[in-house]
Amino acid sequence: MPRPVPAVDAPELAGYWEGVARQVLQVPQCPSCHALRWPPRGACPVCGVVEFGWAPVPAAGTLHSYAVVNRAFHPAFAGEIPYTLCVTEVAPGVRFLGRLVGVADRDIELGMPVTAEFADAGGARLVYWRPTQPGG
Ligand SMILES: [Zn+2]
Secondary structure, three states: OOOOOOOOOOHHHHHHHHHHHOOOEEEEEOOOOOOEOOOOOOOOOOOOOOOOEEEEEOOEEEEEEEEEEOOOOOHHHHHHOOEEEEEEEEEOOEEEEEEEOOOOHHHOOOOOEEEEEEEEEOOEEEEEEEEOOOOO
C-alpha cells in the first residue's frame, strides 16, 4: 500500500513546499503590514490585503500539543503505530502539524523545545519534529 503524500502542488502551499525542498520553513506574509498568514488564507487577517509573499520562519519551536496515534487512519501507516502527531509553534500564532520523533511518550512535555528535521518519504520531503538536543 503506497503511503499517501501531501498535495505539494496546491497553489496556496507552493511556497511552503518549495521551502521544505530547501530545508527551510516559510509561510505567507502580508507585503503591507508584514503579518504572517499561517495557515494560508485568502486575505491578511490584520489589514485585508490579498497579495502575499513568503517569509522564512524558525525551523525550531516549542511543543504546543500532541497525540499518540494507536490506530492507523490509513493502511500504509499500520506498521508505524503507535506514533505521535504534534503541533509545534515556531512564532506567535504560527503552528505546524507534524510527526514527533525521537522521544518516548513518557518523556514528552508540552513546551519542550523541538527542531524540524527534513526527511524524504514516499516521494515527498516531509517535516518531522525532534526534541532539540542540548546545544543545538
Ligand atoms: Zn496585512
